[in-house]
Amino acid sequence: MAQKENRGANANRSRAGSDSAPQSGFLGSPARRLLFAITGIVVLLGAGAAGYILIEEMTFLDALYMSVITISTVGYREVKPLSAEGQIFTMVLIVTGVGTGLYLLAVAAEVVIEGQLRDFLGISAMQRKIHQLEKHVIVCGFGRFGRVVTEELKRHDVPVVVIESNPALEKELSRLEVLHVNGSALEDEILEEAGIQSARAIVVATDSDADNVYITLSAREKNPGIAIHARGESETGLRRLKSAGANQVISAYQRGGMRIASMILRPAVVDFLELATPGHGDEIDLEEIEIEPGSHAVGKTIEAVERGTAKLRVVALKRGDDPISIIPDPGTIVKEGDHLVAIGDAESLKHLADILEE
Structure with missing residues (x-):
């Protein structure tokens, strides 16, 4: 049974980690796309320069110059008349190199234009704002539960950072002007990027008890004094969250069921509590x-x-x-x-x- 639970927890962690970025192959990551483009251009120029050095016995600078003007199609004159072999090599370089070079330049320009270069270098404006925060609240998961918590905290001008593994929700978080980190809270680097050391509280609101227990343990390890409020889906999950160090554990289903039962048994009391809901x-x-x-x-x-x-x-x-x-x-x-x-x-x-x- 323990092995089965461990396999389930590992599967959940694997799913959470895989949601942190779109699955679009090797070139899906902006960093990889930029690195691929730069490496390709350097290799292409180097191959062209090497060909001119071997065929025309040019100096390295002259060979590199010929390679650049050929691939970029600027049309400048050759540094010296080319032999028949040099002309054939130049034609091959034009046919194979120009298209490839233009494509690689377009990939690099696309990354820069989209603003992904800032993310690659780690100096985005959002990251700087998060790193400057103190006594803020981290919300792990922007589902129905996490969204309510986030909106209520923002309504009271409490600084909030949301950790969300689903990239499809990034536009919604940006529209709501919520500081956020795209990734899985199961990863230590993501918690640190959200400012776990300087946060005053963390709300663990994913839909997996195993993930919530793991995040609670990580948060308590990285910030022993942080207040941890965790969501649980089952009695076992609630018990384990308490054992993991959560200050408060909440079952949305239990709370909702108890509220409905109370409305039947004590309607006047519930009406009074509705009137006295803090801030509303x-x-x-x-x-x-x-x-x-x-x-x-x-x-x-x-x-x-x-x-x-x-x-x-x-x-x-x-x-x-x-x-x-x-x-x-x-x-x-x-x-x-x-x-x-x-x-x-x-x-x-x-x-x-x-x-x-x-």
Whole structure:
């Protein structure tokens, strides 16, 4: 059974890796196409120069000059009159070399014009932006799950880098102005290119439990302090993701099923939760506020913080590594670094945030 699971995981990794670039043969890669064109031109010029040196006993510079003007068809005069053998060689070089040379030049120009030369040299604008990021979030997989996470983070101006192995989604990511890396998150180089060392969180959202476990292990190894939020498809997958070091594991199917059951059993509670979905409520909203050093709330009680703003209640307090405190005691003193979770109307929450951030 273990061997079967290992074979399945290896197959998944193989598929993920193969999706990182179009499968179009040897010349599919821009780097290979450019290298092929440059190598072909050099070989063609070298062969022409060697022929003139052997047949006409020219110097290397004269032979190279003859080779260049012949293949490029510029029409300059020969450096010296050619023998019969030299004329035959020149005709052969024109017939075989001109077309080949023009094709190779066209391939090189196509790579440059398409902007693929920048990717080949590793200095694209997107790569520079990613390398400058700090405390960003990496999303592995831009499927239905990953897309929702990405769009929500962008809506709150959180810097995001998406790792996606399907090149067909690159245009969509560019249209949405999302920084992205095309490749498989199973590869260490791709995680590093996405800035795993400086990221604050990673969302592992592929549709394979085996891949998600592997990515979780790699992310934890490369950044021990990163927060890992992973998607699981099965009970076994959820358990293994926790064992691999994920801070939070989520099953979209379980969450969806529980929500439907709750709507049947407790419809009023679900309606209230829908109203209080963080960042989406018009009437009621939830907000998390971090108490920065020098905030007006430092040294005050929870009751005093609530008293300063109408239609608002602090429903939770998170302090350091302590367990979260639900409905904290009104006399609790607020300290630097505390995280307050408040519920209220949008205007009251904004007013509280503005006061505490002054």
